Amino acid sequence: MSGFIIGLTGGVASGKSEVARRFQALGVHVADADLAAREVVEPGQPALARIAAHFGDAALRPDGRLDRRRLRERIFADAGERRALEAITHPAIRAALEAGCRAAPGPYAIAAIPLLAEAGGCTAYPWLDRILVVDAPVELQHARLMLRDGVDESLASRMIAAQAPRQARLAIADDVLLNDGHPDRLDTAVDMLHRRYLALAAAPP
Template sequence: MSEFMIGLTGGVASGKSEVTRRFEALGVHVADADVVARAVVEPGQPALARIAERFGAGILLADGRLDRRRLREQIFSDPQARADLEAITHPAIRLALEHECRAAAGPYAIAAIPLLAEAGGRAAYPWLGRILVVDAPVELQRARLMRRDGVDEALAARMIAAQVSREARLAIADDVLVNDGHPDHLDAPVAALDARYRALAATL
């Protein structure tokens, strides 16, 4: 059982996955908000029933699963629909993340939440003991996106602009891990953070 939970976040292409892999290699459980977000809308989940109530039975595929493409089309053309979807899914995601972290073995657990700043930060996740922001310069994010996703510079810039600013994300940080070099350079700072978090967890 983990009583100390760390929220890990960062902008698109900042290197969050590289960082979480290194924490996992040190035996730390990482609860992934993207994985949880898919799980809470599986058939039989209360959130899926509420989505079908709000958007109509046509939002489900023949096998009862969510038609993600149709839902995406609705929410991107209608801000109210997007807000309604978030009101259904976000509480379920937060609860599932907290339960997974608390059930984890080890002195502390990590909740990897890419849109933590956008979702309300610590006010939305009061159970987080600390927030770790993986940070990278915007120009580097843009270059990584272009290389990783095969998009042009204009689309990469739009993808970055769709998130909160780097400054807003850093404003919620207790800890910042700068990821502006080779992935191997992450080993030492992750090990230092792991030692700090284990020490902090031991004081609870």
């Protein structure tokens, strides 16, 4: 059982997934918010029943699964409906992340939460003991997005602007890992953080 939980976050194309993979290679359990978001709306889950109750059967496909395309169109056309969906799914996602981390083997676990700054940091996730922000220069985020997703510079700028500003993420950080494109530095930084987290997890509360 992991009694110490790290929140891992960062801007789009900052390298969060690369960092998470390196922690996993060291044997650390990583609970992913994006995966939890899919799991909590699977058939039989309470969140899916609440979505159907609020949005109607039109939110479901004939097989009873969530009709993501139709629901996406509806919430992007109505901010109130988007907030209603978030009120249903976000608590379930947070609970699933915490449960996954608490049940994980090892002295500490990581919850990978892309929009942690937007959610309010530890205010929204009071069970996090520490927050690690993966940081990258904005111009490098642009370049990575254009290469990774095949988007133009304008769309890359809009994708970055849609998230919390870089300074807002840094403001919630206990630890900052600068991922400026040097894999050897990334390995060294993750190894140092891993040792730090092991020591913190072993310390008396």
